[in-house]
Amino acid sequence: MTARATLHTVRRLPRTLALRLGVPVVALVLWQLAARAHGSVFFPTPARIVEHGYHLWFSGPAGRAFLTDAAVRDLLPSLGRVLAGFALAAVLGIVLGLALGRSRTVYALCDPVLQFARAVPPPALVPVFVVVFDLGTPMQLASIVFGAIWPVLINTAEGVRGIDPLRLDVAATVRMRPVERIVLLYLPAALPRIFAGLRLSLSLSLILMVFSELLPGTADGIGFQLTDAQTRSDLLTVWAVMVLLGALGHLLNSVLLTVERMALGRHPAAHRS
Amino acid sequence: MSPATARRKRTGRARDALLGAVGVLVAFAVCEALSRSGMVRRAFLPPASEVLVRAVELGGDTAFLNGVAATLETWATGLALACALAIPLGLLLGSVPAAGQAARVLIEFLRPVPSVALIPLVSLLLGAGSETTIALVTYASIWPVLFNTVYGLGETDPLAKDTLRAFGFGRLAVLLRAGLPSAAPFIAAGVRIAAATALILAVASEILAGFGEGLGTFIAQAGMVTDGTRDVLAGVVWAGALGLVVNLALTAVERRLFPWAPEHRGSRI
Numbered sequence: 001m002t003a004r005a006t007l008h009t010v011r012r013l014p015r016t017l018a019l020r021l022g023v024p025v026v027a028l029v030l031w032q033l034a035a036r037a038h039g040s041v042f043f044p045t046p047a048r049i050v051e052h053g054y055h056l057w058f059s060g061p062a063g064r065a066f067l068t069d070a071a072v073r074d075l076l077p078s079l080g081r082v083l084a085g086f087a088l089a090a091v092l093g094i095v096l097g098l099a100l101g102r103s104r105t106v107y108a109l110c111d112p113v114l115q116f117a118r119a120v121p122p123p124a125l126v127p128v129f130v131v132v133f134d135l136g137t138p139m140q141l142a143s144i145v146f147g148a149i150w151p152v153l154i155n156t157a158e159g160v161r162g163i164d165p166l167r168l169d170v171a172a173t174v175r176m177r178p179v180e181r182i183v184l185l186y187l188p189a190a191l192p193r194i195f196a197g198l199r200l201s202l203s204l205s206l207i208l209m210v211f212s213e214l215l216p217g218t219a220d221g222i223g224f225q226l227t228d229a230q231t232r233s234d235l236l237t238v239w240a241v242m243v244l245l246g247a248l249g250h251l252l253n254s255v256l257l258t259v260e261r262m263a264l265g266r267h268p269a270a271h272r273s
Numbered sequence: 274m275s276p277a278t279a280r281r282k283r284t285g286r287a288r289d290a291l292l293g294a295v296g297v298l299v300a301f302a303v304c305e306a307l308s309r310s311g312m313v314r315r316a317f318l319p320p321a322s323e324v325l326v327r328a329v330e331l332g333g334d335t336a337f338l339n340g341v342a343a344t345l346e347t348w349a350t351g352l353a354l355a356c357a358l359a360i361p362l363g364l365l366l367g368s369v370p371a372a373g374q375a376a377r378v379l380i381e382f383l384r385p386v387p388s389v390a391l392i393p394l395v396s397l398l399l400g401a402g403s404e405t406t407i408a409l410v411t412y413a414s415i416w417p418v419l420f421n422t423v424y425g426l427g428e429t430d431p432l433a434k435d436t437l438r439a440f441g442f443g444r445l446a447v448l449l450r451a452g453l454p455s456a457a458p459f460i461a462a463g464v465r466i467a468a469a470t471a472l473i474l475a476v477a478s479e480i481l482a483g484f485g486e487g488l489g490t491f492i493a494q495a496g497m498v499t500d501g502t503r504d505v506l507a508g509v510v511w512a513g514a515l516g517l518v519v520n521l522a523l524t525a526v527e528r529r530l531f532p533w534a535p536e537h538r539g540s541r542i
Contacts, residue, residue, distance in 0.1 A: 016374065023375040024382070042398055108292035113300045119469075119516030123389075123477035124489065124509045127496030131505070132317045206387040211477055214392065223390070230393035238394050242386055249385025 044236050053240035070225070078209055078222040079248075081137060085144025086205040090198055093149045097156025097194075098186055107157060114154060122147025122204065123211050130215065140212040140221075147208045148201040155197030159190025195260045202256055206249050319503040327507040337491060341511065344488040347403055348475045351410025352468055359415045360460060363422025367456070368448050373423065380419070388413035388470075392478050401485070406478045413474045414467035421463025425456030458531035465523040472516055488512055 028046055035045040044052075057071035064072070100107050100114075126143045133139035163186065171181055187194075213223025222241060229237035304321040307313045331337045366373040391409055399405045426448075433451040442450065479489025488508060495504035 019371060019374045020378055024378045027379055105292060108289040109296035109299075111289070112293040112297050116513050116517055119520060120509055120513035121469075121473040121476040121516060123473060123480055124492055124512040127480070127492055127505050128502060128509070130496060131502050203385070203387070206385070207389045207473070207477075210387045211389045211481075214389065214481055226390060226393050230397060233397065235394075235397065238397065242390060242394060245390050246382055246386040249387060250382060253385055 042235060044239055048236065049239045049243055052236045053244060056237065056240060057244070073220055074222055074225045075244075077137070077220050078213065081140050081144065081221070082205050082209040082252075085141050085209065086148060086202055088141070089145045089148040089201055089205065090152055092145065093152025093197065093201070094156050094194060096149075097153045097190075098160060098182060100153070101157035101160025101190070102186065104161075107161065114150070118150040118154060122208055126208075126212055126215070129212075135215065135217040135219075140209065143212045144205050144208045148204040151200035151204070152194065152197040155193040156190050159193030160186045162193075163189040191264060195256075195264065198256060198260075199253070202252060203249070206245070206252070210245065316500055316502055319506065323503055324506045324510060327503055328510040331507055331511065336486075340486040340491050341488050341515070343403075343486045344475050344479065345515070347406045347487070348410060348468075348471050351407045351475070352414050352464070352471045354407065354411045355414035355467060355471070356418055356464060358411070359418035359463075360422055363419045363460075364426065364448060364453070364456075366419075367423040367426030368444070368452060380416075384416050388474055389477055392481055396482075401482050403485075405482075406475055409478050410471045410474045414471045417466040417470065418460065418463040421459040421466075422456055425459030426452050428459070429455045458527070461523075461527045461531060465520065465527065468519050468523055469516060472512075472519065476512060488515075 032045050032047055035043045055068075057068055057075060058066050060066050060068040060071065067075070100110055122143065125146060126139075129139045129142045129146070133142055167185060167189075171185055176184070209221075210223045210226070212218075213221035214227050216227075218224045218227075222245065226238060226241045229235075229241065301321050304318065308315055308318050308320040366376050388409060391412060392405075395405050395408050399408060429452045433455075434447055437447045437451055475487070476489040476492070479485070479487040480493040482490070488511060492505050492508040492512070495501040495508060498504070
């Protein structure tokens with residue numbers, strides 16, 4: 001950046017900050033005022049939602065990081081499931097994607113099946129997993145993995161396929177071993193695509209985690225708490241869960257973006273999708 | 274392209290298509306064998322041929338087809354609403370930097386809320402019915418369209434904008450004559466992504482609602498019956514086929530309208 005451009009950015013900083021921080025504050029205040037003026041049971045004020053969420057989950061003993069019993073019962077299992085499911089989907093997707101993308105023949109063989117598997121809306125398969133695994137964590141994990149694997153798998157395979165043929169020739173000339181090829185050639189070339197796939201998979205994982213917990217018969221988790229609150233028409237809890245899930249999604253996404261920035265050594269291109 | 278390369282490309286494509294067909298047959302045979310040999314219990318994975326026969330049978334079932342039509346209607350309405358909201362909003366946010374920056378924080382906090390989690394809230398607000406599903410489908414499909422519109426506007430050639438400005442065109446005219454055409458391929462790609470998300474939401478909320486009519490309802494009800502896996506999987510085949518047809522149709526429209534778009538040079542997500 002030139003000195004002038006830097007100066008320009010610095011001059012604009014207060015304005016940027018005001019916009020970035022001011023707008024949410026204004027929006028919150030407006031929400032608070034509107035909800036209070038309206039006084040509807042369906043739309044509690046944000047202050048009450050946050051207070052309720054705090055009492056519900058984060059007012060526990062200090063020894064347990066202030067988590068309450070409800071938080072230990074509902075938040076931790078959900079968090080574990082979404083992280084485990086996403087991690088499994090990511091690892092399996094990358095490994096299978098590497099295997100598929102390296103050979104044109106294998107890729108052509110699997111392409112139609114993959115396209116079909118990806119076109120199936122993942123929740124449609126959840127009833128099958130309910131039959132196979134019964135209700136519980138294995139069923140939920142299977143749902144998450146099966147729903148979230150496709151974007152990573154297909155993106156990895158396509159990233160590997162898009163590699164510059166010249167580099168493959170060089171690798172052949174210097175007699176690179178397969179493992180070296182994967183680490184030095186295929187993975188770096190496919191990395192931007194892989195991360196694009198991971199971002200999609202992460203939001204799918206969250207959706208499927210909640211979906212599989214919303215099913216009747218679930219015993220714990222954020223989704224269970226949500227249906228439980230719904231049947232009791234406890235709107236405050238429903239809203240609190242929503243805010244919590246938004247924050248969780250935002251947090252997980254930010255972590256992924258930070259990892260991406262470190263791995264790619266540059267600002268990620270567009271956050272499309 | 275020389276005739277020789279064109280020919281080689283054609284035979285390559287024919288070979289890929291052939292391999293793809295072989296792949297489908299192999300996958301089919303493996304599922305069939307797993308079930309028939311008893312390695313996987315039949316209640317878990319019925320033979321692929323039975324599932325396929327049942328799926329074809331459903332194609333002649335009026336009640337089932339009505340359900341599929343209901344799902345498609347919800348899906349299309351939600352998607353159309355999302356486009357009607359997201360494209361103008363995206364044009365505004367993408368062309369007025371202050372508005373874009375201001376909205377970004379709000380969007381960053383709204384978007385990660387998993388749309389499925391809204392089902393209980395929206396059902397409490399709107400009751401169980403197609404309005405609920407349409408609202409959820411709309412919410413979920415707004416984001417890809419909105420993001421792609423804003424992003425596409427950012428890719429507008431500055432020279433084109435400057436030229437139009439130099440000729441004395443106003444802000445709106447520049448937006449419509451330079452911004453919109455260059456953003457259009459990105460918007461179309463966003464709509465395609467949104468279409469897949471919308472189908473997920475439509476089916477998911479039908480499954481959770483468990484009554485009314487729709488593809489998801491069919492799947493949910495079949496799942497509750499003992500040995501209903503065959504019907505569930507037949508429903509899944511229909512759902513996958515629908516997703517595939519929608520995606521292929523939208524990709525074909527995109528290719529026809531915007532053959533120059535970078536999206537078609539490889540990427541499919």
